[in-house]
Amino acid sequence: MSAPPISERGRLTPESSIRKLEFYAEDAQSRGATVYRLNIGQPDIPTPSEFTDALSKFKENVLAYSRSNGVVSLIESMKAYYHRNGLDHIESKDIMITTGGSEGILFSLNAITSPGDEVIVFEPFYPNYRSFACMAGVRLVPVSTSPETGYHLPDQKMVEEKITSKTKAIIINSPNNPTGMILNRDEIEMMQDIALRHNLFLLSDEVYREFAFDEANISLLSYPKLSQHVIMIDSVSKRYSLCGARIGCIVSKNEEVIHTVLKFGQARLSSPTLEQIAATSVIESGDRYFRQIVQEYKDRRDTLVDGLNQIPGVYCKKPEGAFYLMVTLPVAHAETFCRWLLTDFEEEGGTVMLAPGPGFYLTPDKGLHEARIAYVLNIENLRKSIRILKKGILLYNQS
Amino acid sequence: MSAPPISERGRLTPESSIRKLEFYAEDAQSRGATVYRLNIGQPDIPTPSEFTDALSKFKENVLAYSRSNGVVSLIESMKAYYHRNGLDHIESKDIMITTGGSEGILFSLNAITSPGDEVIVFEPFYPNYRSFACMAGVRLVPVSTSPETGYHLPDQKMVEEKITSKTKAIIINSPNNPTGMILNRDEIEMMQDIALRHNLFLLSDEVYREFAFDEANISLLSYPKLSQHVIMIDSVSKRYSLCGARIGCIVSKNEEVIHTVLKFGQARLSSPTLEQIAATSVIESGDRYFRQIVQEYKDRRDTLVDGLNQIPGVYCKKPEGAFYLMVTLPVAHAETFCRWLLTDFEEEGGTVMLAPGPGFYLTPDKGLHEARIAYVLNIENLRKSIRILKKGILLYNQS
Numbered sequence: 001m002s003a004p005p006i007s008e009r010g011r012l013t014p015e016s017s018i019r020k021l022e023f024y025a026e027d028a029q030s031r032g033a034t035v036y037r038l039n040i041g042q043p044d045i046p047t048p049s050e051f052t053d054a055l056s057k058f059k060e061n062v063l064a065y066s067r068s069n070g071v072v073s074l075i076e077s078m079k080a081y082y083h084r085n086g087l088d089h090i091e092s093k094d095i096m097i098t099t100g101g102s103e104g105i106l107f108s109l110n111a112i113t114s115p116g117d118e119v120i121v122f123e124p125f126y127p128n129y130r131s132f133a134c135m136a137g138v139r140l141v142p143v144s145t146s147p148e149t150g151y152h153l154p155d156q157k158m159v160e161e162k163i164t165s166k167t168k169a170i171i172i173n174s175p176n177n178p179t180g181m182i183l184n185r186d187e188i189e190m191m192q193d194i195a196l197r198h199n200l201f202l203l204s205d206e207v208y209r210e211f212a213f214d215e216a217n218i219s220l221l222s223y224p225k226l227s228q229h230v231i232m233i234d235s236v237s238k239r240y241s242l243c244g245a246r247i248g249c250i251v252s253k254n255e256e257v258i259h260t261v262l263k264f265g266q267a268r269l270s271s272p273t274l275e276q277i278a279a280t281s282v283i284e285s286g287d288r289y290f291r292q293i294v295q296e297y298k299d300r301r302d303t304l305v306d307g308l309n310q311i312p313g314v315y316c317k318k319p320e321g322a323f324y325l326m327v328t329l330p331v332a333h334a335e336t337f338c339r340w341l342l343t344d345f346e347e348e349g350g351t352v353m354l355a356p357g358p359g360f361y362l363t364p365d366k367g368l369h370e371a372r373i374a375y376v377l378n379i380e381n382l383r384k385s386i387r388i389l390k391k392g393i394l395l396y397n398q399s
Numbered sequence: 400m401s402a403p404p405i406s407e408r409g410r411l412t413p414e415s416s417i418r419k420l421e422f423y424a425e426d427a428q429s430r431g432a433t434v435y436r437l438n439i440g441q442p443d444i445p446t447p448s449e450f451t452d453a454l455s456k457f458k459e460n461v462l463a464y465s466r467s468n469g470v471v472s473l474i475e476s477m478k479a480y481y482h483r484n485g486l487d488h489i490e491s492k493d494i495m496i497t498t499g500g501s502e503g504i505l506f507s508l509n510a511i512t513s514p515g516d517e518v519i520v521f522e523p524f525y526p527n528y529r530s531f532a533c534m535a536g537v538r539l540v541p542v543s544t545s546p547e548t549g550y551h552l553p554d555q556k557m558v559e560e561k562i563t564s565k566t567k568a569i570i571i572n573s574p575n576n577p578t579g580m581i582l583n584r585d586e587i588e589m590m591q592d593i594a595l596r597h598n599l600f601l602l603s604d605e606v607y608r609e610f611a612f613d614e615a616n617i618s619l620l621s622y623p624k625l626s627q628h629v630i631m632i633d634s635v636s637k638r639y640s641l642c643g644a645r646i647g648c649i650v651s652k653n654e655e656v657i658h659t660v661l662k663f664g665q666a667r668l669s670s671p672t673l674e675q676i677a678a679t680s681v682i683e684s685g686d687r688y689f690r691q692i693v694q695e696y697k698d699r700r701d702t703l704v705d706g707l708n709q710i711p712g713v714y715c716k717k718p719e720g721a722f723y724l725m726v727t728l729p730v731a732h733a734e735t736f737c738r739w740l741l742t743d744f745e746e747e748g749g750t751v752m753l754a755p756g757p758g759f760y761l762t763p764d765k766g767l768h769e770a771r772i773a774y775v776l777n778i779e780n781l782r783k784s785i786r787i788l789k790k791g792i793l794l795y796n797q798s
C-alpha cells in the first residue's frame with residue numbers, strides 16, 4: 001500500500017547511539033548474564049525523600065495545567081539556588097521552566113536559528129544535540145577535540161575558521177558529557193571573545209554544574225559582557241537523581257530569548273505540574289544532598305581511571321567533572337566491540353555495556369577507538385566492570 | 400548592548416491567544432472581581448482518585464528515565480482502551496507515549512514535513528497548531544469553515560484547490576476545539592478520498608473522543624484504506640482531567656512514522672515516569688469515569704447554547720462535542736470587547752473571560768465577531784456567566 005513519505009529531517013535524525021545496543025543487552029540478560037550498564041547517564045543514587053513526600057501531600061482536586069513558564073514556587077527556588085551559587089543577578093523573569101533540559105535545548109535552538117542555519121559544537125558531544133538540530137532543520141558544524149588534551153578546546157583559530165554567515169550559535173557543555181572536561185577560565189574567555197566578535201549566541205548546557213571534582217565549574221552566566229549572548233540550559237535530573245521527573249529550565253538575561261521560548265512553552269501548555277511542585281521541595285531542601293554525592297562520584301572517577309589505565313592498550317586522561325569519560329580502547333571498531341561484549345562474551349556471570357564512540361562525533365571515522373563510560377554504578381560494581389572489560393579486550397583481540 | 404538576533408520562526412510564533420488576556424484577568428481579580436474563566440480548556444472535574452493513589456504507592460529508590468516510547472504498562476492500558484473503543488487492530492508497537500498531546504503534534508509534524516512544506520488546516524482551529532508549525536518551519540494553509548454550517552467541512556473542491564506540491568498533510572480535529580464540531584461519516588470519506596488521491600498524511604487530533612453528545616465520534620484509525628496515512632494524536636488530559644500530567648500518545652499503523660517519532664522521543668529521553676505509572680492506574684480503572692462526566696458536559700452545553708441564543712444579537716449553533724463552542728457576538732472587535740470585559744466591566748461582583756476569535760483563524764479579518772467559550776464551569780456558574788455576558792454586551796454597545 002502506498003504511504004506518504006517521511007520527511008528528510010525525520011530520516012536524518014539518528015537513532016540514540018546510547019540506547020541502540022539495548023536490544024543486545026536485553027538479550028544477554030535473558031540468557032542470565034548480568035549487564036553492567038555503563039552506557040547511560042542514569043544515576044543509581046537515591047532520589048531525595050523530599051520528592052515523594054511532596055507528592056503524597058498533593059491535595060488539589062484537579063491536576064491542572066501550570067503556568068507555561070513554570071510553577072512560581074519552582075522558579076523562586078531555582079532563583080535562590082542560583083543566588084547560592086554566586087549568580088546573584090538572576091531574577092525570576094530570567095527563568096523559564098522546561099520539561100527537562102531536553103526541551104530547553106530544543107526551544108533555545110528554535111528561538112535562535114532558522115532552518116538552514118549552522119551551530120558549532122565541539123565533538124565528541126552529547127548525541128541528542130544532533131537530533132534536536134535535525135528537528136530544527138539546523139546543521140551542526142563540529143570542531144574536534146582529542147583524547148590527548150583531555151578534550152579541551154582547540155585554538156581560537158580552529159573555532160573561528162568554522163564560522164560562516166549562517167552560524168548563529170556555539171554549544172558549550174561544561175562539565176561535559178561525554179568527556180568530563182570542564183572549561184577553564186582561559187577557554188571561557190576565548191569563547192567570550194568569539195561570541196562578541198561574531199555576535200553569536202552561546203548555548204551553555206550546565207546540567208552537571210555540581211559534578212566538578214577538582215575546581216568549581218564556572219557558569220557562563222557570570223560573565224557580564226555575555227549577558228545578551230548566553231542561554232543557559234539547566235536540569236534537576238542529574239543533580240538530584242530526578243531523571244524521570246523531566247524538570248529543567250532555560251536561564252537568560254536576554255529578554256527577547258525568554259519571551260520567545262515562552263511562546264514555544266505556551267504552545268505545549270505546561271510542564272508536568274506535580275513534578276514541578278515536588279522538585280521545588282527538593283531544591284528548597286538545600287545543597288546538602290549533592291554535596292554528599294559529589295564525593296562518591298569523585299571516588300568512582302578515581303577508581304575507574306586508575307583501573308582503566310592498567311588495562312594494556314587502554315588510555316584515559318583523568319576527567320575533571322560530570323560522571324562520564326571517553327576511554328580509548330585497543331580495538332579497530334568500538335561499536336563492533338561493544339556489541340560483541342553483549343552478544344559473545346561473559347565473565348564473572350556478566351558483561352559490560354558501553355556507548356560506542358562514533359555516536360558522539362559528526363566527523364566520519366572519528367571515535368572509532370573510543371567509548372563513553374558513565375560511572376553510575378557503585379565502586380564495587382565499577383571494579384567488577386573493569387575486570388570484565390579487561391578480560392573482554394584480551395579475548396576480543398585474541399579471537 | 401548588541402545582542403544576536405532572534406530567529407524568524409521565533410518572531411513569527413504567536414503568543415497564546417487563549418492566555419494573552421491573562422494579565423488583565425489577574426488585574427481584575429486583584430481588584431476583587433471574580434473572573435469566570437471560560438477562555439481555557441482546563442476542566443473543573445476532579446481528577447480520578449486512582450491517580451493520586453498510584454502516586455502514593457511509588458516506592459522506587461530512584462526516579463529513573465522510562466523507555467523513550469513509554470512505560471510498558473501504560474502502552475498496554477492504552478491498547479486495551481482502544482480495543483474497548485472498537486479499534487481492535489491497534490497493537491502495542493503502533494503506540495508511542497508522548498509528553499501530552501502537544502508533543503505528539505510537534506513530533507508528528509517534524510516526522511512528515513520539511514521546512515517550507517505546507518499543511519492544510521480548517522479554520523477556526525486550535526491556535527497551538529500554528530505555534531508548532533512555526534517551530535517546524537512549516538506553513539499552515541487555512542480552509543475556512545463558518546458559523547452558519549456549525550463549522551462543518553466545505554466542499555471537496557474548496558479543500559483540493561489549496562493542495563500544492565508542498566502539501567504534506569491535513570490536520571483533522573474531531574471533536575473539534577474550538578468549534579465543538581464532530582465530523583460525520585460523509586466528511587471523513589471525503590477526507591479519505593483526498594488523502595488517498597493526493598497521498599497526504601491525515602494528522603487526526605482525537606483528544607476529545609468521548610465528548611460526543613449526540614452520536615459517537617468516529618476515529619480515523621477505523622478506516623483500513625487510511626492505515627498508512629493516519630497519524631492519530633491522543634491525550635489523557637481532558638478525558639480524565641489530567642491536564643497537568645502531560646501524558647498523551649501518537650498512534651499509527653505506519654511503521655515508518657512510529658520509527659521516526661521514536662527517534663525524536665529518544666532525543667528527549669522520556670516522558671515523566673511517575674505520571675505515566677499513575678495514568679496507567681486511571682486508564683485501567685475503566686471507562687466509567689468519563690461516561691459520567693459526558694452527561695455533565697452535555698447538560699452544560701445545552702444550558703450554554705440556550706442561554707447564549709437568548710442574548711440579543713448573539714448566535715451559536717449547537718455544537719456536537721468537545722467542551723468548546725464558538726459564539727458570534729454583536730461587537731465590532733471581539734478582542735477589544737474581551738479585554739474590556741476584564742478591564743472596565745463588572746456585574747454581580749465579577750466578569751467573564753473569553754478567548755477572542757481572531758486567534759483561531761489565519762485568514763485576516765476572520766473571527767472578528769467571534770469568541771471561544773470553554774464550558775469548564777458548573778451549570779450554576781455558567782448561568783451566572785451568561786447573565787454577566789448579556790449585561791456586558793448591552794453596556795458595551797451603549798458606551
